[in-house]
Every structure is written in structure tokens, then in C-alpha cells.
Amino acid sequence: MIKNIKTYLIFALTISLVYSCDEFVDVQPTAENSEDYFNTEQDYQKALIGAYDLLQSTYLNVMLGEIASDNTLSGGESATDVPGIQEVDDMIHTPVNAQLRDIWSWMYAGVNRANYILEFKDKTDFAGKNEILAQATFLRAYYYFELVKWFGDVPLAVDKRIQFGEQFNIDRTPKADVYAQIELDLIYAAENLPYVQSEPGRVTKGAAQALLGKAYLYQNKFNEAAVVLDDLIAKGPYDLLTDYNLIFEEAGENNIESVFEVQYFDGQGAGFGCLQCSEGNVAVGFSGVRAYTAIPDSAGDIFTSGFSFNVPVKEVVDAFQVGDLRKNVAILDIEAWATATGITYGTGYEHTGYFNRKYIPRKRSSNAQGDRNLTNPNNYRAIRFADVLLMAAEANNRKPSPDDNKARTYLNRVRERAFGNALNNISSSGTTLTENILQERRVELVGEGHRFFDLVRTGKAAQEINGFVAGKHELFPIPAIEIQLAGGRWSQNPNY
Numbered sequence: 001m002i003k004n005i006k007t008y009l010i011f012a013l014t015i016s017l018v019y020s021c022d023e024f025v026d027v028q029p030t031a032e033n034s035e036d037y038f039n040t041e042q043d044y045q046k047a048l049i050g051a052y053d054l055l056q057s058t059y060l061n062v063m064l065g066e067i068a069s070d071n072t073l074s075g076g077e078s079a080t081d082v083p084g085i086q087e088v089d090d091m092i093h094t095p096v097n098a099q100l101r102d103i104w105s106w107m108y109a110g111v112n113r114a115n116y117i118l119e120f121k122d123k124t125d126f127a128g129k130n131e132i133l134a135q136a137t138f139l140r141a142y143y144y145f146e147l148v149k150w151f152g153d154v155p156l157a158v159d160k161r162i163q164f165g166e167q168f169n170i171d172r173t174p175k176a177d178v179y180a181q182i183e184l185d186l187i188y189a190a191e192n193l194p195y196v197q198s199e200p201g202r203v204t205k206g207a208a209q210a211l212l213g214k215a216y217l218y219q220n221k222f223n224e225a226a227v228v229l230d231d232l233i234a235k236g237p238y239d240l241l242t243d244y245n246l247i248f249e250e251a252g253e254n255n256i257e258s259v260f261e262v263q264y265f266d267g268q269g270a271g272f273g274c275l276q277c278s279e280g281n282v283a284v285g286f287s288g289v290r291a292y293t294a295i296p297d298s299a300g301d302i303f304t305s306g307f308s309f310n311v312p313v314k315e316v317v318d319a320f321q322v323g324d325l326r327k328n329v330a331i332l333d334i335e336a337w338a339t340a341t342g343i344t345y346g347t348g349y350e351h352t353g354y355f356n357r358k359y360i361p362r363k364r365s366s367n368a369q370g371d372r373n374l375t376n377p378n379n380y381r382a383i384r385f386a387d388v389l390l391m392a393a394e395a396n397n398r399k400p401s402p403d404d405n406k407a408r409t410y411l412n413r414v415r416e417r418a419f420g421n422a423l424n425n426i427s428s429s430g431t432t433l434t435e436n437i438l439q440e441r442r443v444e445l446v447g448e449g450h451r452f453f454d455l456v457r458t459g460k461a462a463q464e465i466n467g468f469v470a471g472k473h474e475l476f477p478i479p480a481i482e483i484q485l486a487g488g489r490w491s492q493n494p495n496y
Contacts, residue, residue: 038120044132047117051139052201054110055262055382057276059283061103061146062380062449063310064088066356069451070464071442073350075311077290081349085309091467095480095496103150104479106276107143111157114140118159134192138203138211141185145215148178149453152475152493156181167486172478179219186212195237200254200263206236207260210383210391217391218457225395226403233392233410238385240417244329248358253379259388262380266364271374280375281359286310288361288373289334291346300341303332304361306373308348312446317354320443326418330446332357356447386414386444394437404429411437414444471495 037043066072067089074089076082084099093100117136121129147154155162156173158181189208197204209232216225232238239256246252254261267279275282288306295301312331320327332355334345361376393410396403411433412425426436441454455461462470472495483490 038117038123040124041126041128041132044117044124044126044129047113048132048135051110051113051117051136054106054113054143054276055139056264056279056281057102057106057110058146058262058382059281059380060099060106060275061150063283063286064099064103065449065452066310066447068465069455070313070466071316071446071451072310072312072356073352075309075348075350076307078349081307082309091465091469091473093476095477095483095492097477097479100150100476101479101481102276103476104147104482107146107150108162110143111140111147112161114143115157115159115161119161121159130192131194134189134208135203137185138189138193138208141182141189141208141215142211144178144182144185145211148175148182149218150476151478154178167482168489170486172490176219179215182215183212186215195235201261203260206232206238207383209236210259210388213388213391213395214383217395218453220398220457222395222399226392226399229388229392229395230406232388238388240385240389240413242417244326244417247381247384248329248378250362250377257385258381259383259385262382264379265377266375275374278374281378281380282374282376283310283380284359284361284376284378285373287356287359289332289345289355290348292343293345294341294343298341298343300337300343302363303343304363305345306361308346308351308355310356310447311348311350311352312354312356313352314354316442316446319439319446321424323424324418324443325420326443328357330356330358330443332360358447381448384445384448386417387441387450389414390437390441390444394434394441397433397437402430404433407433407437411440414440418444469495 038047064085067074067085068091074086076085079086082099084093084097087093087097088099114136118133118140121133144154144156152175153172154175155167155170156178157170162170186208189203190205190212193203193205193208195205209228213225213229213232216222216228237256238259241247241252241255241257247255247257264281265279271277285306286309288308289303290305290308292303292305294303317327317331317333333353334355335353337343338345359378359380361373362378364377389410393407396410397407408426408429412422415424415426416422426433428436438454438458438460442451445451452461452465455464456474461473462468465473475493477493477496478490483492
């Protein structure tokens with residue numbers, strides 16, 4: 001259902017109209033429409049699908065979360081291929097960066113869609129309504145979490161849409177208050193959702209607990225993070241998938257390790273003039289090997305070509321220890337692969353010889369629809385159980401009264417899967433264990449969009465990212481046009 005029902009919503013925050021080019025649920029940003037809508041459970045369900053729809057636009061957040069870090073370079077065809085991406089890579093981005101404005105606009109579109117449901121949460125009663133509202137509050141929290149980690153203080157609206165004209169009298173809300181609302185939303189969601197849903201992609205209790213633990217971790221609330229993540233690990237239905245090779249393949253979608261997964265599929269509607277219209281994972285095509293060509297039915301005939309963005313650097317490849325089974329799943333060494341399989345390929349800008357194997361285009365049926373570089377069906381594993389274990393390890397290690405035994409247990413559970421044995425288990429404690437956990441996050445989650453924010457929240461970004469300026473680059477700039485459209489009442493983030 002999540003993959004097959006498309007939506008359209010006219011959204012107005014900061015007067016920036018964002019269009020989802022899908023067949024639609026007509027959700028106009030005017031209160032008068034409430035008389036004609038939210039009269040049945042089906043109305044609520046359709047509006048909820050509309051709120052889910054913006055998750056597909058988070059492909060950009062994921063890709064830039066890697067490119068902004070020390071894991072990857074922007075790549076592409078040339079130094080002028082998508083200038084906004086190149087700027088983020090070089091830490092020279094400004095308030096007129098088009099991709100940063102997309103993140104702002106698309107995440108607020110998601111917020112407004114969730115708030116539209118919650119604005120009329122009391123209009124019609126029916127069985128199971130609390131679960132619909134819980135899913136909506138999770139989605140609002142998810143979008144606000146993205147906004148606050150990218151931009152810091154952001155305008156906050158609760159149970160109401162921010163409508164045209166209101167940008168003139170709404171202020172940026174301190175991020176501590178935004179986080180407080182995120183926590184409330186996720187606590188409510190966790191209390192009203194099941195651990196297992198009948199439809200893949202629907203929010204679960206485990207997803208709410210995991211995101212709540214992550215929100216606590218980003219605020220250095222280590223005690224709170226440890227409590228909720230420990231509970232999730234003990235009571236949730238999740239486990240590490242035995243075969244790491246399967247996690248990022250089609251056969252591994254929505255598996256026992258997937259706590260929350262953004263659903264994508266082969267669909268029409270995307271184009272470079274409307275990338276958010278794609279029902280496929282745009283980042284996958286962007287990250288693919290340029291001019292990839294394989295002999296039909298050969299060993300190399302499992303990938304297809306892309307635009308060679310988001311290319312891993314040798315440093316992150318070398319971060320994997322000898323014997324780590326994750327390396328060849330996470331990283332495609334294109335020269336070695338070409339030698340082994342006979343494929344041919346082209347090289348793009350900043351070619352490193354490596355590609356993000358987790359999210360590059362796979363060969364698909366000849367019946368696949370749409371632009372093959374823009375509608376890749378690869379789901380994004382937004383929260384994996386391995387991430388939960390590592391967050392819980394960090395929380396237990398860094399809380400005021402550390403529990404390093406528990407932290408090591410969680411950490412080594414991840415490492416034992418990575419090496420296939422216990423010979424590489426970690427025995428450290430204290431700050432050394434902290435460093436071990438953070439290093440494990442890098443190699444376990446490389447290519448998944450978390451690295452930049454891990455470096456920022458742990459105070460390591462300035463020493464690891466070339467061009468990073470402390471006191472500036474911890475946040476990205478509020479798009480200049482949004483400040484202008486708000487009548488100048490919003491201040492810019494420091495040093496932009």
C-alpha cells in the first residue's frame with residue numbers, strides 16, 4: 001500500500017509551494033476543506049499516505065549526509081555538475097544552495113502533511129484511529145528531526161499547518177523546544193503502535209523507540225537514550241540478519257533487521273525538473289558507476305550505470321579491518337571488479353575507484369518503468385537494528401554511570417556478525433570504548449547518510465572534514481529566500 005498509493009498536496013510554508021507530481025489526494029491548505037474531508041477512515045488513511053510520501057524525498061538528506069562527511073566526495077560528471085552538491089562537499093555552501101533549500105522545503109512539506117491530519121484529529125471517530133494518529137505523529141517527528149539536525153532552530157507548528165502568510169508572524173523555535181516536541185510525538189507513537197505491521201513501510205512501535213533513542217543521543221541525553229534503546233533491544237522483534245550480503249539487495253528488503261525502511265519502487269513521474277516526484281530512490285542512480293557495461297548474463301551483469309556521485313574515499317575503505325565481511329558489501333572496488341568480471345566503465349569527476357555498493361543501481365526487469373536513473377526501487381534502510389545496537393552501546397558507555405559491560409555486549413554483537421566469529425571482539429572501556437563504538441558506526445553504516453551528523457554531535461567534525469569551520473558548519477544555512485519571504489524576521493545561522 002505504501003508503495004502503490006500516490007499523493008499530491010499543495011504545501012505552503014515560507015510561501016514556497018512544493019508540488020508532489022503524483023496522482024493525488026486533494027489536500028488544500030485551507031481550513032474550509034475540513035468540511036469536505038476527514039469524514040471517513042479512508043480520508044484519514046489517504047492523507048496519511050500523503051504524509052508518508054515525503055519520506056521518498058529524504059534520498060537527498062542521505063546522499064548529502066555522506067558527501068558532507070569524510071566518507072565520500074561529491075563526484076559527478078564535472079566540477080560544475082549540480083553545483084550545490086559540490087559546494088557541500090567542499091564546505092563552501094551558502095544560503096542560496098539549491099539542494100539545501102530542497103531539504104528545507106521537502107521536510108516542511110512532510111511536516112505540513114502530518115499536521116493536516118493532526119489538525120483534524122478529533123473530527124471523526126472510528127476504530128483504530130489512534131494508530132493512524134500515532135503514525136502521523138511519528139512522521140512529524142521524523143521530518144522535524146531532519147530539520148533540526150540540518151538547520152538547528154526552525155519554525156515549529158503543532159497540530160496545525162503553517163499556512164500562507166503565517167511566515168510573517170512565526171519565529172524560529174529553539175532547537176531544544178523542537179526536540180522536546182519530537183520526544184513527545186515519539187513517546188505517543190510508541191505507546192500507540194504495534195511492533196509488527198501488516199504492510200511493509202508502516203511505522204511501528206520499534207521505529208518510534210529507535211528514533212526517540214536517537215533524538216536523545218543527539219542531545220547527549222545518554223541515560224534516557226539507554227533506557228529506551230535497552231527496552232527496544234530486549235522486547236522488540238528485531239535481530240541482526242545473519243547474512244550481511246543480503247541486507248541491501250531486493251531479497252533483503254523489510255527484513256528482521258529493518259526497524260524502519262523507506263519504501264521505493266519502479267514508477268513513472270520523475271524528471272530532473274521534479275526529482276521529488278520520483279517514486280524511486282534518486283540517490284541510487286546518482287551514486288551509480290558511470291557508463292557501466294557488462295556482458296549479458298555474465299558475473300558482472302548485476303549492476304547498471306549511473307552518474308558517479310557520492311564516491312567513497314580510500315580512507316574509509318581502509319577503515320575496514322582485515323577479515324571484515326562488510327567491506328565488499330559496502331564498497332565496490334571498480335578496478336578489481338572489472339578485472340574479475342570483464343565489465344567496462346567510465347570515470348567521472350573526483351574518481352576514486354570506489355562506489356557505494358549498498359546503494360548503486362541493480363539490474364532490473366526490462367519491464368521497469370520510468371527513467372532508470374531516477375526511479376530505482378532500492379529501499380532506504382533508514383534505521384537498522386545494527387544502528388540501534390551501536391546507539392545503545394554508545395548511550396550505555398557515555399551515560400553518567402557507565403555500563404561498559406552492556407556497551408561491549410552490544411558492540412560485539414555487531415562485530416561478531418561482521419567477522420563471522422568472536423576473535424575480533426572489543427575488550428576496552430571508558431573513552432577508548434567510546435572511540436571503538438564511533439569507529440564501528442563508521443564502517444557498519446558507511447553509505448547510509450549518518451557520518452556527518454555523528455561527527456558533528458561528537459565534536460569531531462573539524463578535525464575530520466576538510467574545510468569544516470567550527471562554529472559555522474555544525475549547521476547548514478537557512479535558505480536565503482525563506483528569510484526574505486519571512487520579511488527578514490528570521491536570523492541566519494552563525495557565520496553564513
